[in-house]
Amino acid sequence: MDNSVEYQKRPASNPAETERTRNRKVYVPKVDIIETGDAMVMYADIPGADEKTVDVTLEKSVLTIRGTIAPQEFAGRSIAYAEYDVGDYERSFTVSDEVDRDRIEAVVKNGVLKLVLRKIPQIEAKKITVRTE
Amino acid sequence: MFGPGIWRLGGMMDSVRELQRMQGEMNRVFSGIGRSLSQEAPSVNAWVGEADVIVAAELPGVDPGKVDISVVGDTLTISGSREAEKLKEGESYHRQERDFGRFSRTIQLPFHVEAGKVEAKYSRGILKITLPRAEADKPRKIAVSAE
Numbered sequence: 227m228d229n230s231v232e233y234q235k236r237p238a239s240n241p242a243e244t245e246r247t248r249n250r251k252v253y254v255p256k257v258d259i260i261e262t263g264d265a266m267v268m269y270a271d272i273p274g275a276d277e278k279t280v281d282v283t284l285e286k287s288v289l290t291i292r293g294t295i296a297p298q299e300f301a302g303r304s305i306a307y308a309e310y311d312v313g314d315y316e317r318s319f320t321v322s323d324e325v326d327r328d329r330i331e332a333v334v335k336n337g338v339l340k341l342v343l344r345k346i347p348q349i350e351a352k353k354i355t356v357r358t359e
Numbered sequence: 360m361f362g363p364g365i366w367r368l369g370g371m372m373d374s375v376r377e378l379q380r381m382q383g384e385m386n387r388v389f390s391g392i393g394r395s396l397s398q399e400a401p402s403v404n405a406w407v408g409e410a411d412v413i414v415a416a417e418l419p420g421v422d423p424g425k426v427d428i429s430v431v432g433d434t435l436t437i438s439g440s441r442e443a444e445k446l447k448e449g450e451s452y453h454r455q456e457r458d459f460g461r462f463s464r465t466i467q468l469p470f471h472v473e474a475g476k477v478e479a480k481y482s483r484g485i486l487k488i489t490l491p492r493a494e495a496d497k498p499r500k501i502a503v504s505a506e
Contacts, residue, residue, distance in 0.1 A: 256458075257456055258444060258452065259453035259454045260444065260450055260451070261450060261451050262447070262449070262450045263449055266453070269457065271419040271484070272484070273419040273483065273485050274417070274483055274484065275484075298404070298485075300408070300413050302409070303406035303407060303411070303413060304408075306406060306407040310402040310404060310417055336423075336481070337417070337420065337484015337485065338484065
């Protein structure tokens, strides 16, 4: 029978990867990361997402960008030609400990997410004077 | 002469797109021109209804004032440019993946459209163009009379 494949168990990848509960495509947004003197600026292309559907989290040293995109549909019209597909966006980066967690700025404009990760000013090495007794 | 027609559908769609991508890649490799968006950019989706066609394109980070849309008969051209972030003194890239430069795209629509009534909206990085079907191009219903 042709459909015997459906009864086969699917082997897991090793190590097992986490799966999403929603069966929707996920895309990796293209990013530019620019190092400025006192900050790191990240631009990510996430067309279709706005400030309500974008989620930025920083957990330990992992910065994750997530964007949820609703599929485009127009009542009374059917899709006739498609070159791009719509799906969610997801991407993670490891960032250095220098990032100031309390001053991360995130702005979404015209489908581009801009993140400003400021660095904690370096505390100057404290010099300890040694005296003789 | 024109870009891909709107009628390429079904199972062909994926392979056509893949071929276009490969062609674009080849052109980019052999033309020697550095960073500019390919001729096939932006990718478009089209929805066809009884009275109009909606064309959508993903164009994140584009100034809507710098996008030109022109319609002649049954062809639609979207062109414009996307500016790169300007680096100041002392700034440097860790990664640069996003595409910049000029783009231009011409597609053939399934019918002639009313050029004066075309509407374009840009929001969240997606350009949506609604093109109503030309009155003269709408199908006429012909009554059959018995003799």
